[in-house]
Amino acid sequence: MPYLRRAFLFFIFYFLFFIFYFLFKVLIGYTMKKVIIVGGGILGLSCAYYLQTSGQAQVILLEAGSFAAATTSQAAALLTRARSDLNDGLMVDETHRVIKQFEQNTHPIMQRNGCIHIASQGDNFHSELSILKNHHQQGKDRGLNSQWLNANQIKQQLPWLAVKNESLGLFYPDDGHADPYLLANFYLQGAKKSGAYLYQGVRIKQLLESGDKIIGVRSDKNEDWIGDTVLLAGGPWSSVLAAQHNVKLGMAPVRSHYWITDNQTPLSPSQAMAIVPNSKVYFRPENKGLLFGVRDSQNCIIDPKELPTTQQGIHDHRFKNDENGWLALEENWQGLIATCPLLETAQLSHYISGISSYTPDSLPLLGPSQEWENLFIAAGCSGAGIAWSGGIGRLLSEQILQQKTFVDEQRYAINRFDNEIENVDPMDATFRQTCLLARINKKTG
Numbered sequence: 001m002p003y004l005r006r007a008f009l010f011f012i013f014y015f016l017f018f019i020f021y022f023l024f025k026v027l028i029g030y031t032m033k034k035v036i037i038v039g040g041g042i043l044g045l046s047c048a049y050y051l052q053t054s055g056q057a058q059v060i061l062l063e064a065g066s067f068a069a070a071t072t073s074q075a076a077a078l079l080t081r082a083r084s085d086l087n088d089g090l091m092v093d094e095t096h097r098v099i100k101q102f103e104q105n106t107h108p109i110m111q112r113n114g115c116i117h118i119a120s121q122g123d124n125f126h127s128e129l130s131i132l133k134n135h136h137q138q139g140k141d142r143g144l145n146s147q148w149l150n151a152n153q154i155k156q157q158l159p160w161l162a163v164k165n166e167s168l169g170l171f172y173p174d175d176g177h178a179d180p181y182l183l184a185n186f187y188l189q190g191a192k193k194s195g196a197y198l199y200q201g202v203r204i205k206q207l208l209e210s211g212d213k214i215i216g217v218r219s220d221k222n223e224d225w226i227g228d229t230v231l232l233a234g235g236p237w238s239s240v241l242a243a244q245h246n247v248k249l250g251m252a253p254v255r256s257h258y259w260i261t262d263n264q265t266p267l268s269p270s271q272a273m274a275i276v277p278n279s280k281v282y283f284r285p286e287n288k289g290l291l292f293g294v295r296d297s298q299n300c301i302i303d304p305k306e307l308p309t310t311q312q313g314i315h316d317h318r319f320k321n322d323e324n325g326w327l328a329l330e331e332n333w334q335g336l337i338a339t340c341p342l343l344e345t346a347q348l349s350h351y352i353s354g355i356s357s358y359t360p361d362s363l364p365l366l367g368p369s370q371e372w373e374n375l376f377i378a379a380g381c382s383g384a385g386i387a388w389s390g391g392i393g394r395l396l397s398e399q400i401l402q403q404k405t406f407v408d409e410q411r412y413a414i415n416r417f418d419n420e421i422e423n424v425d426p427m428d429a430t431f432r433q434t435c436l437l438a439r440i441n442k443k444t445g
């Protein structure tokens with residue numbers, strides 16, 4: 001008999017345990033925010049990661065093509081941290097922090113060769129130096145390691161760079177670059193392991209409106225997903241979807257491009273990256289070749305309505321007025337070969353031309369839309385979405401979950417240009433030119 005009684009108590013105990021566990025799960029399910037993310041590039045995926053791992057959201061991410069196969073896969077993926085503004089600095093620091101966290105359980109994701117920002121001897125030396133001093137101070141406040149290098153020290157690290165004797169460099173030894181596809185995949189796996197639902201091949205054709213709220217999305221196959229919040233992270237395509245609902249995103253699709261040379265003797269994969277504002281150029285090693293990009297002033301900008309509809313279309317797209325980037329190279333050629341003489345004889349093995357979404361101040365558009373309750377945006381990364389991805393994921397997660405934000409969210413507010421620019425409208429050619437200028441004048445990050 002005592003044996004039977006013990007078995008009975010045992011049964012009751014486990015029965016109650018399962019009942020409580022089940023009720024607990026149902027309760028958690030009800031209190032979790034259901035967030036629908038449109039777009040599975042690095043931004044959609046990083047937001048999915050931060051939201052799902054918070055334990056307070058159930059994420060459903062819908063991607064029209066394949067994950068991280070649009071502009072994310074084209075990035076040179078320099079993960080630089082020199083920033084003049086503390087908020088921007090904290091955003092890129094968060095990416096570095098989360099990468100380190102991912103790396104604890106696996107092989108390195110980032111190649112940390114360091115980055116040297118150079119103030120070149122010449123007319124702009126003092127203004128460039130003052131920007132670097134600002135970055136240096138800002139970095140110190142954030143606990144970053146950065147060191148001043150004289151011209152000889154720069155040449156020791158980068159023997160292929162022609163540096164005038166009075167030039168100075170600010171070296172960030174822990175900066176580096178990462179394969180953007182790989183990093184995006186870490187966000188994806190992290191989100192998935194924590195319970196996010198991530199779907200490929202689902203193209204969203206419209207947002208679902210109800211009064212002044214967005215309550216979900218509809219696919220081109222007329223499937224509906226209903227949620228508490230919709231986050232639009234559709235890269236350059238975001239403008240078109242938003243415009244259907246009278247949300248005018250202050251950004252425009254502008255060309256970003258770079259070249260990679262064949263193998264060159266003085267180059268090694270472990271050398272630092274270099275940013276030389278005076279020549280409007282950045283360099284980083286790509287195995288034994290040199291990857292470099294220029295800030296050019298070609299009018300390579302596209303009406304969002306004319307964007308290629310597929311991911312592959314983005315890769316194949318060429319701007320008619322400078323199809324292969326020759327005009328951009330020609331415009332910068334003298335400065336380029338004066339800074340890096342090996343380019344005069346090197347073969348160019350690859351040319352990558354893609355599209356970045358630029359805003360008038362080169363800062364992203366992040367946060368709630370003014371027009372609709374429950375609609376959030378993560379777009380307009382102005383050529384730095386990989387470096388900002390961790391910060392953006394964290395900020396959007398905090399905003400959606402109505403937590404205190406780790407940076408000043410107003411700095412990236414969607415409507416911040418409304419008082420300064422007459423017609424903030426990505427469909428307006430004059431506004432798009434304002435965004436193009438931001439690309440032309442960009443110096444760092």
Ligand SMILES: Cc1cc2nc3c(=O)[nH]c(=O)nc-3n(C[C@H](O)[C@H](O)[C@H](O)COP(=O)(O)OP(=O)(O)OC[C@H]3O[C@@H](n4cnc5c(N)ncnc54)[C@H](O)[C@@H]3O)c2cc1C
Nearest residue numbers: 039041043064071072076077078204235354384385386387
């Ligand atoms: C040549 C080049 C070099 C660059 N170099 C750097 C660099 O060195 N450092 C750096 O930090 N950044 C760099 N960038 C910028 C960086 O690549 C972008 O900022 C970043 O990839 C943007 O990510 P995203 O998720 O917003 O966009 P994307 O990667 O374009 O993703 C958007 C996704 O949304 C999907 N989508 C769109 N509409 C819909 C819809 N209606 N329904 C469902 N899905 C939809 C698309 O299929 C796509 O997969 C570079 C960019 C280019 C082009």
